[in-house]
Amino acid sequence: MDNTLRFAQISDLHLYAQKDFVYHEHNTYQTFVQVIDLLKDEIEDLDFILLTGDMAAKQEKEVYYHIDELITPLGVKWHWLPGNHDSATLMQAVAPKLGVQTTRVFEAKGWRFILLNSVDPEEQAVEGILPPEELQFLNQHLRDAPDTSTIVALHHQPIALPGAWVDPLGLQNKEEFYAIVDQHPQIKAVIFGHIHHAKLWERNQIQYLAAPATSYQFNPYTPEFSLDLLAPGYRLYTLETNTIYSEVKRVSLKN
């Protein structure tokens, strides 16, 4: 039996209810369709797809139906977690009508996944926060399975990027998050979106992985807001016992 786990991380779709809506020369629906087309090359080997937030650009519920219409027919399980442009309340309300899996903790081929909601409870702020209940949820599910290799996913970047324009918009209580993460060596990776930029960092032998956006890309390192010309894409993961390989797949810029 093939014990290799493969999954795709799709992030920062920024979709509108109106499929042909163009925002600053970007039709985010069209680029999302292109990314899904690219993903079809890998679909037979995929165990699941994980959307790490900002599916919607402005909390419109139609967006979640648009996503379902494209992903559910692929025949692969899919999971999601909210970003600052989403409404977790709206997501919960529409989920029963969609093919999305709503479990926030699940296991696949010997790996455990814990999905966090890092959106401020008022659903207004751009920056992220893990409130006490969310930290408690993480801690509890890590304690429940200390010997199972685990990946933690959230929308906001839990890493510091000093001097960069995105830095104040990341997870605000990183130290509280690290205090839990550092006590649980079964965590092999923390994965996120929000910075519209693909990158791998390492901290205390844990990989911190950001996925590209399916919409427009940012240059997150400049002091002021700036866009990057890289094409939209997704991150593909291949997990073997305790080992994580991942690569970024991008659509052709010609389209």
Ligand SMILES: [Fe+2]
């Ligand atoms: Fe975001």
